[in-house]
Amino acid sequence: MITVRNLSYSIDGKVVLEDLNLHVRQGENVSIMGVSGSGKTTLLKVMSGLVRPSGGQVIIDHTDITHLSEEEMDRIRPRMGVVFQYGALFDSLTVYENVAFGLTRRTQLKKQEIDSIVEEKLSLVGLPGTEYLMPSQLSGGMQKRVSLARAIAVNPDILFYDEPTSGLDPIMTTVIGDLIVDMRNKLGVTSVIVSHDLRSIFATSDRIAMLCDGKIIAYGTPEEIKDTRDSRVRQFVEGRPEGPIRAGGGG
Numbered sequence: 001m002i003t004v005r006n007l008s009y010s011i012d013g014k015v016v017l018e019d020l021n022l023h024v025r026q027g028e029n030v031s032i033m034g035v036s037g038s039g040k041t042t043l044l045k046v047m048s049g050l051v052r053p054s055g056g057q058v059i060i061d062h063t064d065i066t067h068l069s070e071e072e073m074d075r076i077r078p079r080m081g082v083v084f085q086y087g088a089l090f091d092s093l094t095v096y097e098n099v100a101f102g103l104t105r106r107t108q109l110k111k112q113e114i115d116s117i118v119e120e121k122l123s124l125v126g127l128p129g130t131e132y133l134m135p136s137q138l139s140g141g142m143q144k145r146v147s148l149a150r151a152i153a154v155n156p157d158i159l160f161y162d163e164p165t166s167g168l169d170p171i172m173t174t175v176i177g178d179l180i181v182d183m184r185n186k187l188g189v190t191s192v193i194v195s196h197d198l199r200s201i202f203a204t205s206d207r208i209a210m211l212c213d214g215k216i217i218a219y220g221t222p223e224e225i226k227d228t229r230d231s232r233v234r235q236f237v238e239g240r241p242e243g244p245i246r247a248g249g250g251g
């Protein structure tokens with residue numbers, strides 16, 4: 001479904017991603033974990049076509065998206081939904097307008113059809129009847145769920161999540177995790193989740209990749225990752241300050 005090949009990304013003379021390889025199979029939930037500043041958000045932006053890499057390829061369903069024109073990209077984008085770290089809702093739009101955004105802009109659907117999709121997606125994320133609230137009236141967890149409803153409104157095949165559980169309480173973390181699993185089970189969606197929330201990663205992923213020094217240094221099932229002998233993965237999973245990984249990167 002998604003193949004990342006020899007990917008590199010540099011900014012301001014700093015190498016963020018270097019010769020990175022990853023393959024995500026259709027219908028799988030794959031989490032990418034790594035310390036703050038390891039390049040998780042950057043990788044997600046490159047994989048979802050929001051940012052062009054410095055080198056290498058991102059292949060979505062046999063199409064290399066790294067050299068597409070904006071027009072060609074616009075044809076692929078509806079197949080992908082992105083749930084940003086802070087929800088990134090439009091503050092001046094209602095919940096309804098936020099969820100309907102892609103549908104209004106990218107489809108020819110009638111108002112009635114859009115209404116029923118918005119209603120369905122809000123129910124799916126556990127927020128029925130919130131259409132006329134403003135984002136500022138919602139808790140952080142509700143904003144993330146509206147953001148998810150917006151991402152799935154266009155029926156994407158692939159969902160990208162940036163830190164979907166950061167800043168949420170443990171119960172809401174489970175709710176969001178269950179939703180991510182539901183997207184796979186009910187809608188057959190392929191998900192790429194970028195996170196450092198280990199509990200949630202191990203609960204929701206079919207496979208887990210570890211990003212370190214610009215590369216994927218380990219990739220396997222939760223059991224395989226738990227049993228790995230790689231000292232960097234062990235340090236991260238066990239949360240030990242001392243070890244080969246230098247902690248204390250940026251955001």
Ligand SMILES: Nc1ncnc2c1ncn2[C@@H]1O[C@H](COP(=O)(O)OP(=O)(O)O)[C@@H](O)[C@H]1O
Pocket residue numbers: 011012016034035036037038039040041042043249250251
């Ligand atoms: N637009 C940018 N300008 C300068 N540096 C950036 C930019 N985007 C990312 N970086 C740098 O790339 C590195 C990885 O950032 P990021 O992808 O946000 O990591 P993570 O999401 O894992 O915390 C950081 O060192 C960050 O400072």
Ligand SMILES: [Mg+2]
Pocket residue numbers: 040041042251
């Ligand atoms: Mg990030």
